Amino acid sequence: MLAIESSCDETSASVCADGIILSNIIANQSIHEKYGGVVPELASRAHMQHIVLVVDQALKKAGIELSDLNAIGFTQSPGLIGSLLVGAQFAKSLAVSLDIPLIGVHHMQAHVLANLIEKKSPQFPFLCLTVSGGHTQIVQCNSPLDLEVIGETIDDAAGEAFDKSAKILGLPYPGGPLIDKYAQTGNPKRFKFPEPQIPGLNFSFSGLKTSILYFLQEQKKNNDSFVDENLNDICASIQSRIISILLNKFRKAALENGISELCIAGGVSANSGLRKEFVQMGIDQKWNTYIPSFEYCTDNAGMIAITAYYKYLASDFTSLNSTVSARSEMNQVQ
Numbered sequence: 001m002l003a004i005e006s007s008c009d010e011t012s013a014s015v016c017a018d019g020i021i022l023s024n025i026i027a028n029q030s031i032h033e034k035y036g037g038v039v040p041e042l043a044s045r046a047h048m049q050h051i052v053l054v055v056d057q058a059l060k061k062a063g064i065e066l067s068d069l070n071a072i073g074f075t076q077s078p079g080l081i082g083s084l085l086v087g088a089q090f091a092k093s094l095a096v097s098l099d100i101p102l103i104g105v106h107h108m109q110a111h112v113l114a115n116l117i118e119k120k121s122p123q124f125p126f127l128c129l130t131v132s133g134g135h136t137q138i139v140q141c142n143s144p145l146d147l148e149v150i151g152e153t154i155d156d157a158a159g160e161a162f163d164k165s166a167k168i169l170g171l172p173y174p175g176g177p178l179i180d181k182y183a184q185t186g187n188p189k190r191f192k193f194p195e196p197q198i199p200g201l202n203f204s205f206s207g208l209k210t211s212i213l214y215f216l217q218e219q220k221k222n223n224d225s226f227v228d229e230n231l232n233d234i235c236a237s238i239q240s241r242i243i244s245i246l247l248n249k250f251r252k253a254a255l256e257n258g259i260s261e262l263c264i265a266g267g268v269s270a271n272s273g274l275r276k277e278f279v280q281m282g283i284d285q286k287w288n289t290y291i292p293s294f295e296y297c298t299d300n301a302g303m304i305a306i307t308a309y310y311k312y313l314a315s316d317f318t319s320l321n322s323t324v325s326a327r328s329e330m331n332q333v334q
């Protein structure tokens, strides 16, 4: 099976055989850096430039020919509409020309199922904290195709909280990895940012961004170079608060649902502080914790391939008349 991911600013292709990922090629788009965020029109054009090369490399690395393929998976939703269309049209054309089934995949389901790629994978039912640039969800996964969102953000996503905080600090996009880098040598207890009191298993991150903004405005009144002089401690303090918001809710979800198999997924699961504290939470509570390797955390076609594989086993195919969707309802494409 070949799978294609093109929902945002990574063009990726992966070949999977019987649930084993044979290749996972990812082309990043650096063009967005100078704009401080992803520019949708530029993203679609870059996908068109990259897609043939990326698919070709994925096939070569897997050591197979197009004629060996049995199905084509692609990201159907959610994402940037123009970007999704590039991958969808490419997948449809291949499916028609090779006369093989087409399988549309939900990007957020795929982030969760990235945890099934590794040899050491969670037992069902498990809970997954999916933390990406556009979403923050706690998902109960009863089987590969039976997922239920039991908590989510009511405003910004965790990745946005990282990226917007980084922007306030004058760091380039995407700021998440940079905050992670500076935080490693900073003191996370130096500055206290508030933890929102949101009922149930939902999250909120917009207040954090505002409190960082006001805090920095106040500090800069007395010292113009406050950010430069304290960057590591500021980053460590911001990161530590984002992590505590995420893990406090995840711990609550596990206790309330009596589930001790826990995973994290999505771009923010590449964060070194979150990975460390998540594993520590597992040790403290005697829960089993799982984290995809880095290449399957941020957007990648390997996770689309593994999801398409389970859909293939269930003969859950997608019509050539289907369309892509920017929206994210989990049951929309299942």
Ligand code: KG4
Pocket (backbone or CB within 6 Å): 008, 131, 132, 133, 134, 135, 158, 159, 160, 162, 163, 174, 175, 176, 177, 180, 266, 267, 268, 269, 270, 271, 272, 297, 298, 299
């Ligand atoms: O899952 P992903 O690649 O794309 C979406 O589906 O949104 O996630 C991208 C997000 C961005 O907000 C980026 O800043 C964040 O993941 N991210 C990180 C790290 N690596 C990526 N955030 C914090 N620490 C990191 N190391």
Ligand code: ZN
Pocket (backbone or CB within 6 Å): 107, 111, 132, 133, 266, 267, 298, 299
């Ligand atoms: Zn993603």
